Amino acid sequence: MNLPPSVLVIGTIFIDCKGFAWKNYHSFTRNLGNIQFVHGGVGRNVAENLANLDVATYFASSIDATAIGKEVVERLHKSNVNTDGLFESKQLGMGMWLAILDEKGDLAGSISQMPDLTLLQELISNKGKEMIRQSTHVALELDLNFQIAHSVIQLAAEEKKPIYGVPGNLDVILNHRELLDHLDCFICNNFEADLFFELNFTNLTTAQKLESLIQFVDRTGMGSMIVTLGEKGAVYYNPQTKEVGYQPVFPVKLVDSSGAGDAFFSGTVMGLVRGLSLKEAVICGTKVAGWTIESTENTCLDLPNKIKNDEFFIKLK
Template sequence: MIQKKNGIVVVGAIFVDIKGFPQDIYVPDGRNAGYIEYIHGGVARNVVEDIANLGLNSTFVSIVDNTALGEDVKQRLQNRNVNTDYMKSIENGMGTWLAVFDHNGELAGSISHRPNLMPIYSILEENGDTIIENSDSVVAEIDMDEEIVEKVVYLCQKHNKKLGLTSNLVTLL
């Protein structure tokens, strides 16, 4: 059986930014009419989409909510030809950042929810050798649990694959 190439494999989290903007003067303890945006994000999700937008083969190893919003995130990646075979849909599988902006566009307050990313470790335990062996290279988000990052490093060393690291603040190749 011929195994398909996974191209550049990206391992990491998905976040969805929920941003609220008032139509008028923002009143912190009042009711504020305005509009809300949902923006697909997360460092690793952004990286895998950017790779696909360049026309390169990419595979995403991640978790996503088992909701309509999670399905929307996954569908958008598939529409950009990202291989999502190694994405697992689970309850609370995505992180969220809820941000409220004032009438000047300045951040007035926010709350961030980081998901439990350990199901990614399970994906790597079950399929890691196949995923990494059939990749060109790997990019991993280092803001994940230490066990997940160690597993990615181990698999890259085992299969002699180049590993790039990325996070919210820095990218290392």
């Protein structure tokens, strides 16, 4: 009997300080605007998104044993995220991200403070096998450190669990590209693809992008790959099914572009774990990213209602 999909998300929690410029943003002078503190982190964003997309979600991360940490946990609980895999620490369990958004909602500058990753490394070392056994799929933030990424990928292979990867700061996977070979699906953006493909991927035509994507994936052992192109959509390729194509974006009103990549990853993973084709999963990812772009948060908290009223999602049921 096939079990319903359940995803173990392994990644970070951040608290984001976001500044939204009211008028044209100038980097060398004072700018009036609005400042907000919001919950973030690639792992946290993905876990909340998946749970709000009605996927059973188990989250493994480290978190501060503080009032803010408690607030993060309470919000995850409201989305029905299983937080039994959170490792509490007195300090540096969570990271911080300082972000400035220009008048259009695009990221103008940022500074990131990483959490102490040895905490999550210890959690994976002690409970990783058990957590992976309890889930049908694994979603991994790849750029934690090599030890975490290597251990999780190895454990997922031993337990025969599909694993989906999303990059963070790129330091780990650019130095250990062999990690990509073991992923069932890898999703990155066009600027990251410039580095992975070692060419000016961003400025290629769509046809050239697809050709480069096919060549890159065929040289590896990964199951499939998707490259997001910002407002220009996404390209995708699955060497097993030979699905290859381009997906444009849907019309949205840009409020805040941060979190869009995590949202795309979440929507796509939701589709894949439910057995959709890569093309259908990419449409799911594109829609979830669009809804997130229209929110000031890093995630769209109205996802349950969005998918209930969206024609494409309704047809999937």
